[in-house]
Amino acid sequence: MTKIFIISAIGSAVLLVVIVMLTLRRRIREQYALIWLAMGVLILIFSLFRGLLDLVARLAGIYYAPSLLIVLSVFLGMVLGIHFTVVLSRLTDSNKKLAQEVGLLKNRLERLERSRSPEEAAPAGPGA
Amino acid sequence: MSRPRGLVIIRARNEAETIGAVIRELKQKDPSDILVINDASVDETEEHVRRSGVPIVTLPINLGIGGAVQTGFRYSVENRYDLAVQVDGDGQHDPSYIEDLVRPILEDRADVVIGSRFLRKGGFRSSFHRRMGIRGLQALGRCLTGQTITDSTSGFRAYNSRAVAFLADNCAVDFPEPEAIIAMLKRGFRILEVPVVMRSRKAGTSSISGWQSIYFLYKVVVAMIIEAFRSPHD
Numbered sequence A: 001m002t003k004i005f006i007i008s009a010i011g012s013a014v015l016l017v018v019i020v021m022l023t024l025r026r027r028i029r030e031q032y033a034l035i036w037l038a039m040g041v042l043i044l045i046f047s048l049f050r051g052l053l054d055l056v057a058r059l060a061g062i063y064y065a066p067s068l069l070i071v072l073s074v075f076l077g078m079v080l081g082i083h084f085t086v087v088l089s090r091l092t093d094s095n096k097k098l099a100q101e102v103g104l105l106k107n108r109l110e111r112l113e114r115s116r117s118p119e120e121a122a123p124a125g126p127g128a
Numbered sequence B: 001m002s003r004p005r006g007l008v009i010i011r012a013r014n015e016a017e018t019i020g021a022v023i024r025e026l027k028q029k030d031p032s033d034i035l036v037i038n039d040a041s042v043d044e045t046e047e048h049v050r051r052s053g054v055p056i057v058t059l060p061i062n063l064g065i066g067g068a069v070q071t072g073f074r075y076s077v078e079n080r081y082d083l084a085v086q087v088d089g090d091g092q093h094d095p096s097y098i099e100d101l102v103r104p105i106l107e108d109r110a111d112v113v114i115g116s117r118f119l120r121k122g123g124f125r126s127s128f129h130r131r132m133g134i135r136g137l138q139a140l141g142r143c144l145t146g147q148t149i150t151d152s153t154s155g156f157r158a159y160n161s162r163a164v165a166f167l168a169d170n171c172a173v174d175f176p177e178p179e180a181i182i183a184m185l186k187r188g189f190r191i192l193e194v195p196v197v198m199r200s201r202k203a204g205t206s207s208i209s210g211w212q213s214i215y216f217l218y219k220v221v222v223a224m225i226i227e228a229f230r231s232p233h234d
Helices: A003-024 A030-048 A050-060 A066-116 B016-029 B045-052 B064-078 B095-106 B128-145 B161-169 B177-186 B211-229
Strands: B006-012 B033-038 B056-058 B083-088 B112-116 B157-160 B191-195
Touching: A003 A030, A003 A066, A030 A050, A030 A066, A050 A066, A066 B056, A066 B064, B006 B016, B006 B064, B016 B033, B016 B045, B016 B095, B033 B045, B033 B064, B045 B056, B056 B064, B064 B083, B064 B161, B083 B095, B083 B161, B095 B112, B095 B157, B095 B191, B112 B177, B128 B177, B128 B211, B157 B161, B161 B177, B177 B191, B177 B211
Parallel strands: B006 B033, B006 B083, B033 B056, B112 B191
Antiparallel strands: B083 B157, B112 B157
């Protein structure tokens, strides 16, 4: 019965250490470390303080308190997943915009270069 | 007022076999400027386009039809074109129809004109399954907007500068066509269809095939419904 608490305490402690180490080595940006740290700390608190877990479990109508840990982990995992999808979508958009911008700039550069070397001047784009 | 300036936007991804012929035919049949958006092709598409002397924008990474055509819209805005025509790089779209597509825009009867395969019989009308899918999208579109668009997946279209400016800023990434129509209808753009006859593609495969068509249908249906519920101010 108390095994699960030891396991989840050790698990969340290891998670926290890994996150902190990755952040120190700049493998994770602080911005994204925040949500992981909050999650690790929350699970750690619940594993260390049985009374708190029992109380919350009772309030939530869960008879077997340790299963609250599992529910909590699953829920937080989903929150993380949604958060990453939001970040990913934003990245996809900015990536697209950058690619378009690079393509258009390269085209403009070519036109400029062509207009500077008149012997190669070909009827290219408008305004060239 | 001087003659309106038109830009024909060709999106090409690995169309080395056809792009040269497509450009030649366009030059022959239509006086508009041409722009090729090379969507990160890995074959000789770029060389073929450069040989033809047509301006080209090469994207460093593959953006799909939506992102690529949007690049063309941004080019069109930057260079102040009065209207833009979107044509596929695979030779499916006969440039002789560009005149029909552009006419309603010049007469200010529409902001977007779609070349539809289904308004008149004849030509390449794609496979049975795909036609059923298009029919389904048509019904869904009618439910969501009240307007019937018979060929919402057609990529043969003309836009006036107002529509181009709108699409230069917002356009879905993957297969933009059916959702874009809903987004535009909701914002009060006038969309008109004119009959065109399409040819079967000269080379390459459709951008949508096999399992992808199921993904495409799923994605488009979800995107259309979301678009219908989205506030026009977003």
